[in-house]
Amino acid sequence: MTWKEAQAFCRANQADLATVDSMEDHVRLLESINRTDVSVWLGLTKSKTKRWMWSEGIGTVTATRWRSTKFADDSYGVEHYTLHTKLMSWRAAQTFCRQHYTDLASETTEAQHVNVYRSGQHKYVWIGLFRDSWTWSDQSTGSFRNWHKGMPDDAGGRQNCARIATAFKNQWDDVSCANKYPFVCNNIQLNEDTCGGKRLIRFHLP
Numbered sequence: 001m002t003w004k005e006a007q008a009f010c011r012a013n014q015a016d017l018a019t020v021d022s023m024e025d026h027v028r029l030l031e032s033i034n035r036t037d038v039s040v041w042l043g044l045t046k047s048k049t050k051r052w053m054w055s056e057g058i059g060t061v062t063a064t065r066w067r068s069t070k071f072a073d074d075s076y077g078v079e080h081y082t083l084h085t086k087l088m089s090w091r092a093a094q095t096f097c098r099q100h101y102t103d104l105a106s107e108t109t110e111a112q113h114v115n116v117y118r119s120g121q122h123k124y125v126w127i128g129l130f131r132d133s134w135t136w137s138d139q140s141t142g143s144f145r146n147w148h149k150g151m152p153d154d155a156g157g158r159q160n161c162a163r164i165a166t167a168f169k170n171q172w173d174d175v176s177c178a179n180k181y182p183f184v185c186n187n188i189q190l191n192e193d194t195c196g197g198k199r200l201i202r203f204h205l206p
């Protein structure tokens, strides 16, 4: 089906197109697909407005420390930050962090900012903040992205929907929404706090 048809199909069944909020979610989706020769729609589509978010997938940016802006320190946790002095692009740094650690550092509290800042004497350090206009069909605000290298590239200028493509190491690629692929629906009725089983995923191969 096209992306729109797939979305309508899921919604007619009390669900929505698949949302992926973390690497674990991504792996779970791949397991449910269990095929090595397909492209599958994701519930991700390009919108007109861009917003800032965290690479780690922790949703919208609520407290940002743009030059001299103060915000409240409202949470505690044990976090470790490791500074890498090798110079890289933001995307290369993200890939590196995901391979060796968890992700680029998020700074949602003053304490985290201090930790990131203290981790080195460098004038400029990448953090996990990025801006894009992609949004989930189910209106959730998850900011986890797993684009293949060089994607989204908007090849041809009309690539407004996202697929998981085995040809791209199971990572994400932007394509025309009129392409026809199988798809996965997330059941949105399921309780989020059910241990382990976050979502029921139903898969539709032609």
Ligand SMILES: [Ca+2]
Residues within 6 Å of the ligand: 151, 152, 153, 154, 155, 159, 173, 174, 175
């Ligand atoms: Ca593309």
